[in-house]
Amino acid sequence: MQRLDRTDIAILNKLQDNARITHAELARSVNLSTTPCFNRVKAMEEMGLIRQQVTLLAPDKLGLHVNVFIHVSLEKQVEDALQRFEQAIDARPEVMECYLMTGDADYLLRVVVPDIQALERFILQHLTKIPGVANIRSSFALKQVRYKTALPLPANGMTLPE
Numbered sequence: 001m002q003r004l005d006r007t008d009i010a011i012l013n014k015l016q017d018n019a020r021i022t023h024a025e026l027a028r029s030v031n032l033s034t035t036p037c038f039n040r041v042k043a044m045e046e047m048g049l050i051r052q053q054v055t056l057l058a059p060d061k062l063g064l065h066v067n068v069f070i071h072v073s074l075e076k077q078v079e080d081a082l083q084r085f086e087q088a089i090d091a092r093p094e095v096m097e098c099y100l101m102t103g104d105a106d107y108l109l110r111v112v113v114p115d116i117q118a119l120e121r122f123i124l125q126h127l128t129k130i131p132g133v134a135n136i137r138s139s140f141a142l143k144q145v146r147y148k149t150a151l152p153l154p155a156n157g158m159t160l161p162e
Helices: 006-017 023-029 034-046 079-090 116-125
Strands: 066-074 095-100 107-113 133-140
Touching (some): 006 023, 006 034, 023 034, 066 116, 079 095, 079 107, 107 116, 116 133
Antiparallel strands (some): 066 107, 095 107
């Protein structure tokens, strides 16, 4: 079992806040010299704790004004149908998130599109064409109250599961 100490957690929090921070700035912010800090980051990447670094864009400024949550129910929850649905969804760039769910719907999608017409095209030309889709329900987000990408990490360190 591996353990992350306070410094590791501080590094991860800084990287979650700003992935473009230089190694020197990162090291200085967690009170390490550059090489040990770089080595810790590299080790956490090798452990798979850091999946990737991305740039978050402003959807509204790019004309993506409609944020929709779509509940999808399948005719049957059999492995082939689930795989077929997931592969089809994976190919759609407007699908930002997709979750296999418990409860009334089998999947919950978060879809971002420029307008209602684009949503209609997505639903009619893509979603309804996936074999096994039985029911589609949409809910429009009126306002984004909170959106964050940083995971909540314990300040005192943590033991990683095996």
